[in-house]
Amino acid sequence: VFRMYGSPRVLLQVLWAQLLCGWVLGSELTFELPDNAKQCFYEDIIIGTKCTLEFQVVTGGHYDVDCRLEDPDGTTLYKEMKKQYDSFTFTAAKNGTYKFCFSNEFSTFTHKTVYFDFQVGDDPPLFPNENRVTALTQMESACVSIHEALKSVIDYQTHFRLREAQGRSRAEDLNTRVAFWSIGEAIILLVVSISQVVLLRSFFSDKKTTTTRVGS
Amino acid sequence: MMLSAPAVIFTLTLIYPSYGLYFHIGETEKKCFIEEIPDETMVIGKYRTQLWDKQTSSFLRSTPGLGMHVEIKDPDTKIILSRQYGSDGRFTFTSHTPGEHQICLHSNSTKMALFAGGKLRVHLDIQVGEHTNNYPEIAAKDKLTELQLRVRQLLDQVEQIQKEQNYQRYREERFRMTSESTNQRVLWWSIAQTLILIITGIWQMKHLKSFFEAKKLV
Numbered sequence: 001v002f003r004m005y006g007s008p009r010v011l012l013q014v015l016w017a018q019l020l021c022g023w024v025l026g027s028e029l030t031f032e033l034p035d036n037a038k039q040c041f042y043e044d045i046i047i048g049t050k051c052t053l054e055f056q057v058v059t060g061g062h063y064d065v066d067c068r069l070e071d072p073d074g075t076t077l078y079k080e081m082k083k084q085y086d087s088f089t090f091t092a093a094k095n096g097t098y099k100f101c102f103s104n105e106f107s108t109f110t111h112k113t114v115y116f117d118f119q120v121g122d123d124p125p126l127f128p129n130e131n132r133v134t135a136l137t138q139m140e141s142a143c144v145s146i147h148e149a150l151k152s153v154i155d156y157q158t159h160f161r162l163r164e165a166q167g168r169s170r171a172e173d174l175n176t177r178v179a180f181w182s183i184g185e186a187i188i189l190l191v192v193s194i195s196q197v198v199l200l201r202s203f204f205s206d207k208k209t210t211t212t213r214v215g216s
Numbered sequence: 217m218m219l220s221a222p223a224v225i226f227t228l229t230l231i232y233p234s235y236g237l238y239f240h241i242g243e244t245e246k247k248c249f250i251e252e253i254p255d256e257t258m259v260i261g262k263y264r265t266q267l268w269d270k271q272t273s274s275f276l277r278s279t280p281g282l283g284m285h286v287e288i289k290d291p292d293t294k295i296i297l298s299r300q301y302g303s304d305g306r307f308t309f310t311s312h313t314p315g316e317h318q319i320c321l322h323s324n325s326t327k328m329a330l331f332a333g334g335k336l337r338v339h340l341d342i343q344v345g346e347h348t349n350n351y352p353e354i355a356a357k358d359k360l361t362e363l364q365l366r367v368r369q370l371l372d373q374v375e376q377i378q379k380e381q382n383y384q385r386y387r388e389e390r391f392r393m394t395s396e397s398t399n400q401r402v403l404w405w406s407i408a409q410t411l412i413l414i415i416t417g418i419w420q421m422k423h424l425k426s427f428f429e430a431k432k433l434v
Contacts, residue, residue: 204427
C-alpha cells in the first residue's frame with residue numbers, strides 16, 4: 001500500500017479526499033447583517049471540487065450588499081459591490097480554506113437580511129457503502145433525473161419565497177407608514193389652522209394695547 | 217509505523233466530522249439565523265465549537281467547559297427552545313406555525329480566560345425538511361431496496377414542495393390583506409383630510425368674521 005501511493009503524503013491526501021467526499025454538504029443560511037457590519041464565512045475545500053455561491057438580499061434599504069470570495073492564498077475570486085442577487089460557480093484550484101464575506105459597511109442605518117447558499121461538491125450518495133459495479137437501471141436513472149428536477153424546483157421556490165418576502169415587507173412598511181402619516185397630517189392640519197386664528201387674533205389685540213400706551 | 221499514521225487520521229476524522237461551513241464569534245456576541253419554513257417541518261441544527269489557543273496559535277480540537285446557548289423563537293416571537301449545550305451540540309425542533317423562525321446562538325462562557333484569544337470558531341449546519349432524513353437509516357429500518365429508497369426520497373421531496381406551495385398561498389393571502397388595508401386607509405384618509413380642510417376653513421372664516429365684527433373693524 002505504501003509503495004503503491006509513492007509517498008505517505010499522497011496516501012494521506014487520497015484518504016482525506018475520500019473521507020471528505022462523503023461529508024460535503026450544501027449550506028444554506030439566512031442571517032441579519034447590521035449596518036456598518038461585515039460577516040465572513042469559511043469553508044475547507046479540496047482541489048477540483050465544483051462549488052457554487054448564491055446570495056440574495058431579502059430585506060433592508062436598497063436591497064444591496066457587497067460580496068467577496070477569496071481563495072486560501074487571499075486572491076479574490078469574486079468581488080461585487082452593491083449587488084441584490086448573484087450566483088457564482090467556480091472549481092477549487094487549491095486545497096484549503098476559502099472565505100466569503102458580506103459587507104454592509106456602506107450603509108449607515110439600514111440593516112439587511114441576507115440569504116446565501118453555498119454548495120460544495122455533489123450530494124452525498126444515498127448508499128454510502130455503494131460499490132457501483134453495474135450501471136443504473138432505467139428506473140433508477142429516471143429516479144435520479146426526477147430527483148435533480150425536483151431539486152431545481154425547490155431552489156426556484158426558495159428564490160420565489162425570498163422575492164415574495166421582500167415585496168411583503170415593503171407592503172407592510174407602507175401600510176404602517178400610511179397609518180402614521182395620515183394621523184400625523186390630520187393633527188398638523190388642526191394645529192396649524194387653530195394657531196393661525198390665534199396668531200391673527202393676537203395681532204389685533206397687541207395693536208390695541210400699543211395704541212393705549214402711546215396715548216398715555 | 218508509517219501505515220498507522222493514516223489510520224489514526226482516519227479514525228480522528230470519523231470522531232470529529234467537519235460540518236463544512238464555519239464562522240467566528242466574539243465572546244458576548246449573539247448570532248442569529250432566520251429560517252422561513254412552513255408548518256410541521258423538522259429542522260435539525262448541528263454545531264461544533266473550537267477555541268483559539270494562544271500558546272499553540274491554532275484552534276483546539278474540542279474545548280471542554282465551553283458551551284453554547286441556543287434560543288429558538290417562532291414567528292410570534294415566542295421562545296420554543298432555550299437550552300444550553302456543550303461545545304458540540306445538536307438541536308431539533310418542529311415548526312407548528314408557518315413563518316420566520318429565529319435561531320440564535322451565543323456562548324455561555326463565564327471564564328474570561330478562555331476567551332483570551334478573542335475568537336471562537338463555530339461550525340454550523342442547519343438542515344430543513346426533507347434534508348433531515350437519514351436515508352441509509354430509513355433503508356435499514358424499513359428494509360427497502362435501492363429503488364424503493366429512491367422513490368421514498370422523491371416522495372419526501374414532493375411533500376416538501378407541496379408544503380411550501382401551501383405556505384406560499386398563506387403568505388400571498390397575508391400580502392393581499394396588507395395591500396387591501398393600505399388601499400382602504402389611503403381612501404379614508406384622503407376623504408377625511410379633505411373634510412377636515414373644508415371644515416377648518418369654514419370655521420376660520422366664521423370665527424374671524426365674528427371677531428372683526430366684535431372689534432368694529434368690519
